[in-house]
Amino acid sequence: MTETIGFCQETRPENCGFVLFGATGDLAGRKIIPALFGLCSKKLAPKNFYLLFAGRTPLDRPEFESRLAAIIEKSEGGLSPDCFKDFLDRTEYLRADYESPEFYARLAERLAALGAKFGAPRKHLFYLATPPAAFGLITRELRDSGLLSPPGDRARWSRVIIEKPYGESLESACALEAGLKQAAAEEQIYRIDHFTGKETVQNVLALRSANSVFDETWNAGFIDHVQITVFEELGLEGRAAFFERMGLARDMMSHLLQLAAITAMDLPASFRDTDFKTEKKRFFESLKRPCGSQPGQAVRAQYDGYLAEPGVAAGSVTETFLAFKFCVDNARWRGVPFYVRAGKKTGLKRTSIDLVYKKPAHGAFKDMDTGPANIFSMNMQPAETVSFSLITKHPGPKLCFTKKTMGLDYREHAEEFAAPTDYERLLIDAMAGDRTLFLSPFEMRFMWEFLSPLLAAWQGAPAQDPLYRYRPGTPGPAEAAALIEKDGRAWL
Ligand SMILES: NC(=O)c1ccc[n+]([C@@H]2O[C@H](COP(=O)([O-])OP(=O)(O)OC[C@H]3O[C@@H](n4cnc5c(N)ncnc54)[C@H](OP(=O)(O)O)[C@@H]3O)[C@@H](O)[C@H]2O)c1
Structure with a gap:
């Protein structure tokens, strides 16, 4: 048994709702969904926590559940039935149409209902696991629909996570940054490099x-x-x-x-x-x-x-x-x-x-x-x-x-x-509002x-x-x- 010595710091995630855009994609299936399940099964997730997965692919509840089961079974930690039941209870799928304001209105409605049900209202982490071309559109629409709260509001927060390589060239990365900055403040943007x-x-x-x-x-x-x-x-x-x-x-x-x-x-x-x-x-x-x-x-x-x-x-x-x-x-x-x-x-x-x-x-x-x-x-x-x-x-x-x-x-x-x-740790940090391990615009x-x-x-x-x-x-x-x-x- 090893023991900790001296200095010891723990980052605790805040109660919140987690929204995953691009939930049917490769990154979501290989990394993000297993990490979310891992947080729940290792008891590292916040106590009051819920998940809303969004994608353009229409999925009914049985299809969604069997997809999740297949993803988690394949993941390193495997599927433990008790944790999986709890995970499913906390998770919804919403069909996305990223260009339509109605989609964001429906999203806001579901988030309000889930927030009330799980006791974690008005605190949201939005993970953009979509192609980078959709980042600007989604953040703008989140802002316009009121889902991206202004920074500094103590009663609520919203954060956006984006995944490297942040564009395909210097020009496209700068355009992507400009698009994000139109809608979100720097302190709300979390650029992930899972290393x-x-x-x-x-x-x-x-x-x-x-x-x-x-x-x-x-x-x-x-x-x-x-x-x-x-x-x-x-x-x-x-x-x-x-x-x-x-x-x-x-x-x-x-x-x-x-x-x-x-x-x-x-x-x-x-x-x-x-x-x-x-x-x-x-x-x-x-x-x-x-x-x-x-x-x-x-x-x-x-x-x-x-x-x-x-x-x-x-x-x-x-x-x-x-x-x-x-x-x-x-x-x-x-x-x-x-x-x-x-x-x-x-x-x-x-x-x-x-x-x-x-x-x-x-x-x-x-x-x-x-x-x-x-x-x-x-x-x-x-x-x-x-x-x-x-x-x-x-x-x-x-x-x-x-x-x-x-x-x-x-x-x-x-x-x-x-x-x-790595992904579990970074998701905890994002839920805690700790940006230390996320990249700055300079690094990007x-x-x-x-x-x-x-x-x-x-x-x-x-x-x-x-x-x-x-x-x-x-x-x-x-x-x-x-x-x-x-x-x-x-x-x-
Ligand atoms: N895959 C990796 O290993 C990997 C590694 C490093 C970085 N990344 C980054 O992670 C992000 C996601 O990667 P990925 O490989 O999972 O991407 P992907 O498979 O190309 O797309 C993810 C999902 O986004 C949705 N989507 C596709 N085109 C879209 C569009 N134009 N607008 C909105 N949604 C769209 C699709 O789901 P629906 O049709 O169901 O909506 C798709 O399943 C990207 O930013 C990528 O650069 C990925």
């Missing part, structure tokens, strides 16, 4: 803050380079419509930048929203953009067989793999390269951040080979572990060295605490400013940055290995 809700990502900050042995050495004096890897074993899994439009770079860039920021930003004065976002912003402002400026600093590739996947266009040049290098121009990190890679069908599921230390250049062994450098690894998938590789004396009469790894498995005791999943814009030159180069001068190929089950193309090897380093 920030992962327990192990938050653990990076906990480790850095509570153990001076790590953060004090995370700088150019000690660290040789940093590697960030997000690999998936799977390919498209029926998501061709979404992925063909996005490609891996648009789909993953927000996640990759968030992992980089949480690892390398200076620690904020507090873990409150403003301090946290201020430090993250300072980090992003010092990040040097590699992309597109020099050919070969980023590698894009597609796995063999991608073109035969259902729903993929003939001759598609959508990338399924990306590797790039960037540097950070601040006192802490100047001269330390960050190597980042992400891909599908890479033969393994792996999300990790590795800090590779410099080799010691002093003492009795300074001119001798004492083995590999120390590596501090934080793994988010498949196992949630932290490890530190050390060089020690090999036991025995001779003076030789050997490598040992110290580690901890974060999940070993997590079940005891009914740890929330920065993501596109970082990525756009790369996308432009791929489109404008594809011969300079060609689409390479790799075999499924391998960690990307040879060119990705060359990207780091030309600096005298290797992927871990």
Whole structure:
């Protein structure tokens, strides 16, 4: 049994109603509905809580219930009958016509009835799990129908959650922001990137803050380079419509930048929203953009067989793999390269951040080979572990060295605490009005400013940055290995 020590803070969700638009979609089925069920079954949901799911697809009650059962049965936590009955009792489906004021009038009527029934009136979280093109329309209509209450009203609140990648280009993201801002105040908009809700990502900050042995050495004096890897074993899994439009770079860039920021930003004065976002912003402002400026600093590739996947266009040049290098121009990190890679069908599921230390250049062994450098690894998938590789004396009469790894498995005791999943955690925060882990408009814009030159180069001068190929089950193309090897380093 593990025990908490010292500081301990709990975010409690407020009683409220949760409205899910796009409830028949892929994201809703794979992530949001399982997370809502998880909150109920782990007893993390507010006491007075109800759900209204909306979609354009007509569904009668039996169809709706069997859809929900199928979704939850497939989810990680599975379906427990008692919780499912309670979940169904709290849930309604409403057929949506997003352009029609009558739909919003009906929505307001149902929310009033459910609010009265479950004792959670006039507090609403609206999750827009629709294509981004519908975000502006829905928020405007919510405002016009009086469902989006003005901020500052203590007796009621309404919040809107939108899902990355927030548009398909810098221009469309700015247009989307402008549309949202016409209807909602910034403090009502919650931009979700579910990586920030992962327990192990938050653990990076906990480790850095509570153990001076790590953060004090995370700088150019000690660290040789940093590697960030997000690999998936799977390919498209029926998501061709979404992925063909996005490609891996648009789909993953927000996640990759968030992992980089949480690892390398200076620690904020507090873990409150403003301090946290201020430090993250300072980090992003010092990040040097590699992309597109020099050919070969980023590698894009597609796995063999991608073109035969259902729903993929003939001759598609959508990338399924990306590797790039960037540097950070601040006192802490100047001269330390960050190597980042992400891909599908890479033969393994792996999300990790590795800090590779410099080799010691002093003492009795300074001119001798004492083995590999120390590596501090934080793994988010498949196992949630932290490890530190050390060089020690090999036991025995001779003076030789050997490598040992110290580690901890974060999940070993997590079940005891009914740890929330990433989406569950972020939904709790949104219900509590805590925006710390949600993205600012600056971060959304920065993501596109970082990525756009790369996308432009791929489109404008594809011969300079060609689409390479790799075999499924391998960690990307040879060119990705060359990207780091030309600096005298290797992927871990
Ligand atoms: N799927 C993912 O893994 C994923 C990953 C990252 C981000 N996202 C983001 O999450 C959001 C939802 O993604 P998704 O893949 O679930 O989208 P989706 O399947 O394309 O759409 C979700 C649902 O929205 C409704 N819809 C479709 N077109 C619409 C329109 N023009 N206006 C209003 N509703 C419409 C459809 O349901 P009805 O016809 O029943 O209304 C559809 O089932 C998007 O913003 C996407 O960028 C998704």
